[in-house]
Amino acid sequence: MRARRAAITCCAALIGAAAVAETDLTLLTPPERAALGAEIRATVLANPELVQPALAPPPPAFYEDEINADLARIRAEAAQLFAPGHTAFGLSKNPVAIAFFTRANCPACAQAEADLRALAETSPIRVAMFDMSGPDAALAARLELDTAPSYVFETMMIRGHMPPIVLQKYIDKAAKP
Known part of the structure; x- marks a missing residue:
């Protein structure tokens, strides 16, 4: 449940940042980009199971x-x-x-x-x-x-x-x- 909440938080942060930046993340200011990156990093570090499927995918x-x-x-x-x-x-x-x-x-x-x-x-x-x-x-x-x-x-x-x-x-x- 905690991992699901963290994933939703991460996605919401991305969507919110995209909305603030008119759906173009490249328009974020350097401090906004750093804050978003820090939030994503913290979420992934707190919930490594979120990225495990990408790091060890099953054989095709x-x-x-x-x-x-x-x-x-x-x-x-x-x-x-x-x-x-x-x-x-x-x-x-x-x-x-x-x-x-x-x-x-x-x-x-x-x-x-x-x-x-x-x-x-x-x-x-x-x-x-x-x-x-x-x-x-x-x-x-x-x-x-x-x-x-x-x-x-x-x-x-x-x-x-x-x-x-x-x-x-x-x-x-x-x-x-």
């Missing part, structure tokens, strides 16, 4: 179906994607498994592989290699991967080459329990 709902479909495909193919016997680099006991899809004659794939190999020296990853233009084409098709390189984690798919700093953030997120 229009991606939810795509995310769930990706996760379902990953679960359906997990035995093949993350099989311990598959050709891979990094330690087999590492907690973050990545299925890495490449194509022949793909410069971005070569760079992405070099980036992953460097990350494997310092990060807890195991990277299984898949050739989406060869023997693993059917698996890539079932996963609906059409971009090389692509990275498949246990909880997400990333299509296209990612710089090492971005990959490190995904690895760190995946490594957290």
Whole structure:
């Protein structure tokens, strides 16, 4: 109730100031603008829940179906994607498994592989290699991967080459329990 009252007070102050300034807040004098700013600041500081939705918005709902479909495909193919016997680099006991899809004659794939190999020296990853233009084409098709390189984690798919700093953030997120 207190937050609602504060929000109403804030809105009323804005409307009142706009009315005083002929609906153009730029016409406020510097002292009026400072007073309005102080009132808004005080209201927000006293009621931080007013701005929380803007600071941490929920993920866009229009991606939810795509995310769930990706996760379902990953679960359906997990035995093949993350099989311990598959050709891979990094330690087999590492907690973050990545299925890495490449194509022949793909410069971005070569760079992405070099980036992953460097990350494997310092990060807890195991990277299984898949050739989406060869023997693993059917698996890539079932996963609906059409971009090389692509990275498949246990909880997400990333299509296209990612710089090492971005990959490190995904690895760190995946490594957290």
